[in-house]
Amino acid sequence: MDRLWLDALELVGVDGAGATRAGGKLLRPALCLMAAGAIGATDLKRYVRLAASFESLHIASLAHDDVLDRALLRRGAASLSGLWDNHAAVLGGDYLVARAVEMLAEYDSCTVIAKAIRSVRRMAEGELFFFNRDRDAITHEDCIMLARQKTASLFAEACSAPSYVVDEAYREPLFEFGDQLGIAFQLVDDILDVTQPTEKLGKPACGDVLEGKRTIPIMYLRDALTGADRERLDAMENAEITDADRAWIIEQAHETGAQERAEALTRDFADRARAALTQLPESPYRDAMDGIIDFVLVRGA
Ligand code: FPP
């Protein structure tokens, strides 16, 4: 059993300090440490375990998400459920949530734990809202709500967590920054799904269409398509799709302007993240957080 967990941790990329070996970007822990520095923390080593707890929660959510989405690939390699089975992936996710809570508890603050766990609740609520929902009743606002719940909630807590330990005065701008950046991040992810080929994505292209998800770029694409084209797209939901279908979706996302429209919306969220940063004192950490906004946007370019 020990060997199983060691392998699981190796695969998902978390060790005791939250380092990764599985190709993740470590955005959430990086943002947590930058936020601590930006509001005056002097010894960032004190916050490494706080930061690591957010990566642990993130990887736990992905392990469970890959079960829900029946995804065999994650970060260009086998997902936990793909490598073993759903059983191992669910338990592996549970294990990583427990590890995160233990690390959070080291800060002797119920608030730190409660706020981090609030993001787990919000992630689950977001997923549950869409469970068995009539796809045609889903609105653009619902899609933004899902991005906020399933992705931005963890960004917002990772960014604002240091405020509970260092200086509460900056809690709101840090939360706002994480919330807006997290939505932009999810929109970029959704755009990449329908604009990039499988080789670049590290997972099958147009997976969201295949899974019957309604993301912002898919909603915009449906808005733009009519007649047989719209029917062709809708027929791909929860069905087989060929390489030619994938190439057609990527072409249509571009040709119809759906990609451009989704990118413009993403930039609005990125701008609001940037505006939130101006409420923090000037520092190299604040500049680095600003740089992360560009990194998130460039990922989608
Ligand atoms: C990825 O979305 C999914 C998430 C960001 C959140 C998933 C959350 C849960 C399953 C709730 C349970 C949470 C915990 C911590 C146990 P996606 O499918 O659009 O992204 P992908 O393409 O990377 O899979």
Ligand code: MG
């Ligand atoms: Mg998924």
